[in-house]
Amino acid sequence: MPRLRRFLFIGFVGLAPLWAAILFVAYESRQTQSADYWNVAPWFIILAIPVCVVSLGIAFVTLLMHDRSGGSGARKLARAALTFVVLTGIAVGGFLWVQHNKKNDEKAAQEDGNAAVEFVRADTRVQRAAGGPMQVSATTYLIRSPDTRPWRYDIHVRGPGKVRFSAIVDVARDAKGNAASFRIACLTKLTVGSRHAGVDACAQDESRGEGVFATDPGK
Numbered sequence: 001m002p003r004l005r006r007f008l009f010i011g012f013v014g015l016a017p018l019w020a021a022i023l024f025v026a027y028e029s030r031q032t033q034s035a036d037y038w039n040v041a042p043w044f045i046i047l048a049i050p051v052c053v054v055s056l057g058i059a060f061v062t063l064l065m066h067d068r069s070g071g072s073g074a075r076k077l078a079r080a081a082l083t084f085v086v087l088t089g090i091a092v093g094g095f096l097w098v099q100h101n102k103k104n105d106e107k108a109a110q111e112d113g114n115a116a117v118e119f120v121r122a123d124t125r126v127q128r129a130a131g132g133p134m135q136v137s138a139t140t141y142l143i144r145s146p147d148t149r150p151w152r153y154d155i156h157v158r159g160p161g162k163v164r165f166s167a168i169v170d171v172a173r174d175a176k177g178n179a180a181s182f183r184i185a186c187l188t189k190l191t192v193g194s195r196h197a198g199v200d201a202c203a204q205d206e207s208r209g210e211g212v213f214a215t216d217p218g219k
Helices: 003-014 016-031 037-068 073-122 124-130
Strands: 135-142 152-158 164-173 179-188 212-215
Touching (some): 003 037, 073 135, 073 152, 073 164
Antiparallel strands (some): 135 152
16 A cells, blocks of 8 residues: 555544544534533543544554555455454444443432432431431432442431431442442531541541531441
């Protein structure tokens, strides 16, 4: 294959995600009226760069197959095209598989969060701490690598008047990753934004009377 064609093939096919991101950003810039658009738009281009590693790999392997295939030019082109289609299919299939698993994990996290909310709502210690009718909702959750599903939920509880606190709920999972049981690790008056970063929510400072006020309330 002539050098110019190689260059064009690598430039267009290998960098296709980058060109697509640039075109998308340019098109959306003509459609949007938001003043904040250009604060976000460059990230589409930046995120396309790692994807180009895959597309460049496909382009180089396709050229390698073309060069090493015997026979006529048409035969070489056919084999190269087949290689390109197969590798692209594998890449797209892998992406779709990752996205499918991600959606399943997000759905499971939401369902487990709802179950954790009901667990907290039914806990007698939480009911006593609230002191009356309460509103309970899930706020955040934590995931430990390499797991893809939460091991801890932060459940916000709002009681009568100014009663506000969080129930920190740990999740025990079975071998398949499904939630097997819940346990309230502690109750704390510190909001997520008021806690010390990197410190367990159940080990925060109580000196000002604003931190953990019940440990293992389920016991």
